[in-house]
Amino acid sequence: DTGVSQDPRHKITKRGQNVTFRCDPISEHNRLYWYRQTLGQGPEFLTYFQNEAQLEKSRLLSDRFSAERPKGSFSTLEIQRTEQGDSAMYLCASSSEGWPNEKLFFGSGTQLSVL
C-alpha cells in the first residue's frame, strides 16, 4: 500500500471557478477526514466520513464546499465559486481504528491558489 494519495498536488484557478480534489485513502481505512491549512495555522477540520456516511461537517464550512465518499473508498472535495480566501493547503487523512488508538495518516495535500 502506498499510503494516502491526493490529486492534484497543486491547483491554480481563477476566482469564481469550481474546483474538485480527490483523495484515495489507505485501502482498509474506513474513516476519512478533510482539513484545510493556511500559513501559520494548524490543520482546520472540514468534514469526516465513516465509510460512505458523512458524519460531521464543520460549522465554519461555507455552503460552497461539499464532500462525497460515494462507495466508502475515495473521496472528493468540491469548492464552488472559489474566492481568494479559499487559497490554502487541503489535506486528506484516513484511519482505521477508533478510540483510544486512532491515528491519522495524511496525504501530501492539494495546494490551491485562487487568483
Next chain:
Amino acid sequence: ILNVEQSPQSLHVQEGDSTNFTCSFPSSNFYALHWYRWETAKSPEALFVMTLNGDEKKKGRISATLNTKEGYSYLYIKGSQPEDSATYLCARGQNFVFGPGTRLSVLP
C-alpha cells in the same frame, strides 16, 4: 480555553539542547490528545495518542505527558538533532481539532 493552543509559536535551539513545548486545551469532555510531527515538504506523522490523565509516552528521545484535569500536555525532546526540525502539532478530541503548532528549528 476554548480552542487548542500551543506555545511557543516557534523555537530555535542548538543541536544537543533539550527542549519542550506546551499544548493547552479545554479540559471538559476530554476524549484524547494527539501529537503529530510535520516536516517541511512531508505529511504530518503521528507521534503519540494519550487518553488518560497522567499518561506518559516515549519514543526515542521524544516524550509527552498529559494532564486532563488542567488541560495541558507537554512534549519533550532530549538532545535535539537537526532532523528534529519540524512543526509539532497537538490535536484534541474525536475530530482531531489541531492547534497552530510549534515550529522547531535545531541549529547544527
